[in-house]
Amino acid sequence: MTLTNQQQITMLRKMWLIRYFEEAAIRLNGEGLYRGSTHPYIAQEATAVGVVAALKPGDKALATYRGHGAYLAMGGDPSRGLAELLGKETGVCKGKGGSMHLSDVSLGFMGSNAIVGAHIPIAGGVALSQQLDGTDNVTVCFFGDGASCEGVFYETCNMAALWNLPLILVVENNEFAISTHVSKAVCVPDISIRAQGFGFPGVTIDGREVDAVYAAATDAVQRARQGGGPTLIEAKTVRWTRHSAVSAGGYGSGSDGEKWRQTDPIPRYQAALVSRGILTDVEVTAIEAEARAAIDDAARFAVNSPAPSLDALTTDMFA
Amino acid sequence: MTLTNQQQITMLRKMWLIRYFEEAAIRLNGEGLYRGSTHPYIAQEATAVGVVAALKPGDKALATYRGHGAYLAMGGDPSRGLAELLGKETGVCKGKGGSMHLSDVSLGFMGSNAIVGAHIPIAGGVALSQQLDGTDNVTVCFFGDGASCEGVFYETCNMAALWNLPLILVVENNEFAISTHVSKAVCVPDISIRAQGFGFPGVTIDGREVDAVYAAATDAVQRARQGGGPTLIEAKTVRWTRHSAVSAGGYGSGSDGEKWRQTDPIPRYQAALVSRGILTDVEVTAIEAEARAAIDDAARFAVNSPAPSLDALTTDMFA
Amino acid sequence: MPRELSIAQAVNEGIREEMRRDPNVVLMGEDVGEYGGVFGVTRGLHAEFGGERVRDCPLNEAAIVGFAIGLAISGKPAIAEIEFMDFVTFAMDALVNQAAKLRYCYGGQVDMPLVVRTPVAAQLGFGSQHSQSLEAWFMHVPGLKVVMPSNAYDAKGLIKTAIRDRDPVLFIENVSLYGTKTEVPEDEYTIPFGQAAVRREGDDVTIIALSSMAPLALKAADELARQGIHAEVIDPRTLAPLDMDTIVASVEKTGRAVVVHLAHKTGGVGAEIAQQITERAFDYLDGPVVRVASVDAPVAASGTLEKALYPDQRAIVEACLSFRRADVGGVR
Amino acid sequence: MPRELSIAQAVNEGIREEMRRDPNVVLMGEDVGEYGGVFGVTRGLHAEFGGERVRDCPLNEAAIVGFAIGLAISGKPAIAEIEFMDFVTFAMDALVNQAAKLRYCYGGQVDMPLVVRTPVAAQLGFGSQHSQSLEAWFMHVPGLKVVMPSNAYDAKGLIKTAIRDRDPVLFIENVSLYGTKTEVPEDEYTIPFGQAAVRREGDDVTIIALSSMAPLALKAADELARQGIHAEVIDPRTLAPLDMDTIVASVEKTGRAVVVHLAHKTGGVGAEIAQQITERAFDYLDGPVVRVASVDAPVAASGTLEKALYPDQRAIVEACLSFRRADVGGVR
Numbered sequence A, B: 001m002t003l004t005n006q007q008q009i010t011m012l013r014k015m016w017l018i019r020y021f022e023e024a025a026i027r028l029n030g031e032g033l034y035r036g037s038t039h040p041y042i043a044q045e046a047t048a049v050g051v052v053a054a055l056k057p058g059d060k061a062l063a064t065y066r067g068h069g070a071y072l073a074m075g076g077d078p079s080r081g082l083a084e085l086l087g088k089e090t091g092v093c094k095g096k097g098g099s100m101h102l103s104d105v106s107l108g109f110m111g112s113n114a115i116v117g118a119h120i121p122i123a124g125g126v127a128l129s130q131q132l133d134g135t136d137n138v139t140v141c142f143f144g145d146g147a148s149c150e151g152v153f154y155e156t157c158n159m160a161a162l163w164n165l166p167l168i169l170v171v172e173n174n175e176f177a178i179s180t181h182v183s184k185a186v187c188v189p190d191i192s193i194r195a196q197g198f199g200f201p202g203v204t205i206d207g208r209e210v211d212a213v214y215a216a217a218t219d220a221v222q223r224a225r226q227g228g229g230p231t232l233i234e235a236k237t238v239r240w241t242r243h244s245a246v247s248a249g250g251y252g253s254g255s256d257g258e259k260w261r262q263t264d265p266i267p268r269y270q271a272a273l274v275s276r277g278i279l280t281d282v283e284v285t286a287i288e289a290e291a292r293a294a295i296d297d298a299a300r301f302a303v304n305s306p307a308p309s310l311d312a313l314t315t316d317m318f319a
Numbered sequence C, D: 001m002p003r004e005l006s007i008a009q010a011v012n013e014g015i016r017e018e019m020r021r022d023p024n025v026v027l028m029g030e031d032v033g034e035y036g037g038v039f040g041v042t043r044g045l046h047a048e049f050g051g052e053r054v055r056d057c058p059l060n061e062a063a064i065v066g067f068a069i070g071l072a073i074s075g076k077p078a079i080a081e082i083e084f085m086d087f088v089t090f091a092m093d094a095l096v097n098q099a100a101k102l103r104y105c106y107g108g109q110v111d112m113p114l115v116v117r118t119p120v121a122a123q124l125g126f127g128s129q130h131s132q133s134l135e136a137w138f139m140h141v142p143g144l145k146v147v148m149p150s151n152a153y154d155a156k157g158l159i160k161t162a163i164r165d166r167d168p169v170l171f172i173e174n175v176s177l178y179g180t181k182t183e184v185p186e187d188e189y190t191i192p193f194g195q196a197a198v199r200r201e202g203d204d205v206t207i208i209a210l211s212s213m214a215p216l217a218l219k220a221a222d223e224l225a226r227q228g229i230h231a232e233v234i235d236p237r238t239l240a241p242l243d244m245d246t247i248v249a250s251v252e253k254t255g256r257a258v259v260v261h262l263a264h265k266t267g268g269v270g271a272e273i274a275q276q277i278t279e280r281a282f283d284y285l286d287g288p289v290v291r292v293a294s295v296d297a298p299v300a301a302s303g304t305l306e307k308a309l310y311p312d313q314r315a316i317v318e319a320c321l322s323f324r325r326a327d328v329g330g331v332r
């Protein structure tokens, strides 16, 4: 399954959209326009974008609180996304979920979740529903290296394997769980090794290389569509910024920061598209500018949107 | 580490003790002398006895509600054990724990537990304490095939491997979790495969063959004593009786029951000791009779012991 | 001849009817398949609906409820069984942080047609880790509905409502009631949530009794009647929503209230019900609402100790008589 | 110059002193090591005591508490941190079925010197899964001790008591209080469990306020004083054991009580405290105990909605004034 030029351009566009969305999220948080936490996906864009490129209508995705990237990759509206972060009535969750619960079910993006690991069995249930419906659709679950330690991850692996579910588990190994380096949290060198204990395929790829992500996802998705069951994809990546806009970890700054910036997935993919003759340098610049402008508009929309009315306090609790 | 003749005879004695203890437990339950559940270890005796034979003073063990075997193998007193089942004041837990919580901490048997899987991380903590104390002692944790599915099992595997703990995880795969066959609950053919996902050794042995159990345990214990970290031992075994004395599963009766009886670990070991010239047929019979008599005495002790006084209702809650 | 069913049979029949009605309903849990559940509640469902819809699960309470949530937000009503209520401790995140909240924090984008069924196996000698009645925790979680039927008729009507409900419902059964048979009509019916049942009318004292305490309270009321004291017995049936109107109306009449539950006293739902009564009917009360509940101690395996821990008929009778003894207003 | 510390610093100092005193004490949790905890409470402990005793753990709430229990029954006092109280949902079995019960069901054979520390991060915009104050669940579990300090002085004295205690203690901190500084003496001290603090004396109404609500109640009391109403403000400090004697003595004096907590109202500890007051001081009460607590809804991320959900100073003042408005006895 090779991607058309248009698809590749869309991927680049989405990566820029995510990048500027996150920069806006950090800026607006810094300006005090919303409180709580926001967990930037900066430097990890290639993973969500590459995986989602392998999906088709009817496929579903779930993600963590670091889920803005998955939201936008699944086609989420940046305006309603930023409005959600700001807790506005126009937010995609009416301002009730905020940054950590961004989701648009109408797009198959079944939700971000603020409890590490909790959405993994939920994703299993979504995949089970697809199987019961007799479709060839699949469910993707994004989560972190830290989340791969939670008991529910393993329980889901076991059940998904037993029931042969169309579930693609994408662990985004950005090396840190808040402050804890993966080497202090995971007892094996590659998280994909975990899959061995459950007898299904596990692969490790460079999560900053969108083509590699796409290839691994396509492989897993195809297998799942054909009834081949789950796959664990470990996307090795970096966390460019701090854990969240409000809590600082002791990395990513200074010279280390410089090292990480050099692995930025976006310039890399841009260069690839230029060298493939798909885009010119000028077009590349235009795509970035377009994304930036779209996010500027979205931010304006979000800032100018009204807060929810107090009636909303107790609506959406029960059907 | 070969066992002395005396040690081998002790192992046979313990197996008989467990067998008659369990028959008494079932009988007394049937007679209505206590309610609640009791989960016989019949046909699994070789596992606890074989593993415990590899331990030395200061080593610890924890088990499940199917823990009478581990209790007796660790040297637990049958009289105070049966008294505990009957909820008597003379019980090893003053009658408060009953069948599912049998334990004698003074012997290093840190407890049986009625929540499937819950004691696995507790065993991890016990092993951590041994490591922090700088001893070369080890902790053994017995649990079932069903328990090996619970999230806490995996979480413990990861932490034990990360911290290189002297923890021997002994999964007694008796093929069933109440009614559920292991093939419907575990997605890999051998539970020992799970260890691969954590990078430590996992072995599968015949849990009805006490020598094989002893050998595997010795190997794991030695490694743990030398700082080599955890091991997962899968002891394949059968559950001879029903899940518990109160709930019936649809197996172990009729012709199937006959098949299982043929794999009874005790006659097998008896025959081995006779063929090794360690015991004569007459001695073998005497050992069995002795165990039976000891349990008869224990049952009498238990039946004749007083119930706890009502003061006990709220003692032992706080220090 | 009216037909009588046990609670186990009634829940079974309710689930069966709903699974026939709605092919999307899926049942999951430990031993719920061919085996029919450790207490036999799901017997025959696997045979009728097959392994796709009646799913035996590994020992994975957290994932069982998590998967059920995934089905629910995909539009498939899911029934998950937690084998004993004590094991819900492994599924608290799924129930409390996910099932109860996702609709809200996704701004209403998802429905949550989830029923978590779980039996309380108290008073059977199972000991501290197999005897807990933990409804108080869930009454404290906005977004959950909590149901505690006390007889077969209610159990059937309420389980059907629970399965049709688009919100998460915790359905708490009591094992000691499983065997008791009561009349259950052949014709289909459902029972709405939030309607307490007045089991017996009386003017002297109101007894609010939950689940297995409801039949016990009726026996206590018989005993009291022989002493000339007429107790009104109310079974709330659902704790969330809770029908305080019925309870308050009764207390306004009797001036005295006793709340009875199996769970430990401190922090139990008795406190909440008593306080709501006090808030709404203070001027009618002859004395404080009295609570009858378990002693605040873990449940011992010993039958002697277990018996002493749980409330019994005598405790209910004495609570009702305490108003007279305390001479607060006197008994009419 | 008296020394002032924040709650975070006070807890840190308390732990440090106890770890110095007893080399067996071990601290475990997520990010508690070099990083010093997400709220900085364990800062410097890793440097002083090393990685053996101050242990960074993977994201394994269930196993973290399970391991801590294993240490505790081995004679090593263990302090486990749950990063936000909401995540205790993953460790409920360990806390409720194991820590609270093992001593009892092993007939007293083990001690359980376990402290589970956890912050409540409410009112900070973290949303529904990062804002819950779940103390009510634990007050309902016999065998657990529950501590909720409201200032640095108490926090230090209570954490030291908790670490020395041979029983399991849930130590609930409030993030919104971490920054506030209060005087903490240099000299060592501990504070026993089960002693409420009367923060302010008054004759007109008793306000029982938990954790972060205690300082808020004091502000409300100031406002009330300007209106001539003298509130007595009581901070229970520990919920289990609970010092009802102090509370009841106050209510016998004032005849009116208001219970204030951050947690949701229904099923919250306010119900238990109110009901215990009513049981013991019914004849002194001018009206029902009034509860001030969060609205029963999940916590929205939106600041506007979040603000409307939680109790504020005005709500406390109004609750106290409601006695006058309802004209129950009148305010002296």
Ligand SMILES: Cc1ncc(C[n+]2csc(CCOP(=O)(O)OP(=O)(O)O)c2C)c(N)n1
Pocket (backbone or CB within 6 Å): A039, A064, A066, A114, A115, A116, A117, A143, A144, A145, A146, A147, A148, A174, A176, A177, A178, A239, A243, D030, D059, D061, D083, D087, D090
């Ligand atoms: C159950 C649970 N435990 C702890 C936390 C606090 N927490 C939030 S994010 C995080 C780190 C998670 O790391 P990882 O899974 O690697 O994801 P990343 O943040 O790197 O994307 C932690 C510990 C939480 N939200 N939920």
Ligand SMILES: Cc1ncc(C[n+]2csc(CCOP(=O)(O)OP(=O)(O)O)c2C)c(N)n1
Pocket (backbone or CB within 6 Å): B039, B064, B066, B114, B115, B116, B117, B143, B144, B145, B146, B147, B148, B174, B176, B177, B178, B239, B243, C030, C059, C061, C083, C087, C090
């Ligand atoms: C957390 C939990 N879930 C369910 C149960 C009910 N239960 C008791 S024993 C059992 C089967 C366990 O099977 P396995 O681990 O294989 O042990 P075995 O009984 O075969 O020794 C189940 C499901 C329980 N006690 N605890």
Ligand SMILES: [Mg+2]
Pocket (backbone or CB within 6 Å): A144, A145, A146, A172, A173, A174, A175, A176, A177, A178
């Ligand atoms: Mg990470």
Ligand SMILES: [Mg+2]
Pocket (backbone or CB within 6 Å): B144, B145, B146, B172, B173, B174, B175, B176, B177, B178
């Ligand atoms: Mg088994």
